[in-house]
Amino acid sequence: MPTIQCSCGCAAFEEEHKIVICCVCNKPTKYTCADLTASEVRKTKTKVGLSWSCTICNQMGNDINSLKAIIISLKNDILELKNRDSPIVNNFGFEDIIQEINEREKRKSNVIIYNIPECLASSSSDRSKEDKLVVDKALQYVLSLHSETEKD
Numbered sequence: 001m002p003t004i005q006c007s008c009g010c011a012a013f014e015e016e017h018k019i020v021i022c023c024v025c026n027k028p029t030k031y032t033c034a035d036l037t038a039s040e041v042r043k044t045k046t047k048v049g050l051s052w053s054c055t056i057c058n059q060m061g062n063d064i065n066s067l068k069a070i071i072i073s074l075k076n077d078i079l080e081l082k083n084r085d086s087p088i089v090n091n092f093g094f095e096d097i098i099q100e101i102n103e104r105e106k107r108k109s110n111v112i113i114y115n116i117p118e119c120l121a122s123s124s125s126d127r128s129k130e131d132k133l134v135v136d137k138a139l140q141y142v143l144s145l146h147s148e149t150e151k152d
């Protein structure tokens with residue numbers, strides 16, 4: 001029997017008919033883990049328009065919905081502030097705010113390292129190479145400190 005990696009994380013030997021495929025990520029889930037009966041699984045395979053999505057994708061859908069709700073409530077707050085004729089909000093459009101939120105989201109896992117002298121190389125690829133070296137050195141230093149404390 002082939003081994004499958006179930007989307008819930010359990011590895012199991014399963015026959016193909018006992019697996020349901022997520023319509024979003026295409027990953028397999030054992031129908032027992034999906035809390036589905038064999039006949040329900042059969043329906044998702046045979047009936048057009050009937051699909052099943054895994055917990056992870058459902059969660060993602062929920063996250064998107066709650067983000068939507070947050071954006072709508074932000075929008076309403078902004079409109080309300082605008083109606084109050086607040087000078088701050090008038091200079092700061094809704095789109096600017098959305099852009100700022102997106103920018104922050106993009107940078108949320110960035111690491112900022114201070115006190116590194118500006119690299120003088122003229123090409124941007126040289127600059128990024130040199131910056132990488134500096135970061136490498138710094139990380140190696142931190143890792144060496146870590147392994148020293150582990151020895152103790």
Ligand SMILES: [Zn+2]
Nearest residue numbers: 006008010033
């Ligand atoms: Zn499972």
Ligand SMILES: [Zn+2]
Nearest residue numbers: 022025054057
């Ligand atoms: Zn999925």
